[in-house]
Amino acid sequence: MRIKLSKASDIGPLVRAVRKAQKMRQDDTAGAVGVSENFLSKIEHGADKAQWNKLFQVLQGLGIHVVLDLPEEARSYLPKGTEQS
């Protein structure tokens, strides 16, 4: 299921949906993923100033893949060995 973000804060509700689907509490997923419960709570509510690595950590922990859709013209400037998908 692929969803395009239109605002930085759009990521929050998606995180929550996936956690709910996992039948987990903020408490455990936070622990399992390695962030504070406070942090996860703020994220789910759309806090958009979080640090990218922490946020990515949460996404990975929940099994959410991040895909970037970039203009075709950029292809030739990509570092070699860049994976598709």
Place this chain on the structure above:
Amino acid sequence: MRIKLSKASDIGPLVRAVRKAQKMRQDDTAGAVGVSENFLSKIEHGADKAQWNKLFQVLQGLGIHVVLDLPEEARSYLPKGTEQS
């Protein structure tokens, strides 16, 4: 052109590739997007602790779309009105 991120820092080189494809200097894109040249430089080199909103700001400015790929089970927990793609 879709690329899946495997590390948080993977985003950097992609930003650079798109900027190059635009024939722009860090200087201008930074200005156009509303961040410092220093910030953009660090991002392109894989700085992963940047704030998500600033980073997203750069992606948007460059025309890079962010797509989240989440498990199908999460569908029913999504807030209504969630856009696909």
Place this chain on the structure above:
DNA sequence: ACATAATCCTGACGATCGTGAGGATTATGG
């Protein structure tokens, strides 16, 4: 090789983060 452009690096500053702990508030189910 040279001159200039473009990028990178460093340090300092104010602003903001993420965490932990504690208490309020809201859901859940018996």
Place this chain on the structure above:
DNA sequence: CCATAATCCTCACGATCGTCAGGATTATGT
């Protein structure tokens, strides 16, 4: 309706950010 779970909120603290300014380093083109 009540008890408990789950989530949220607030505060203070140390850590880190993003910006600016300046100088170094690396690319580019002639």
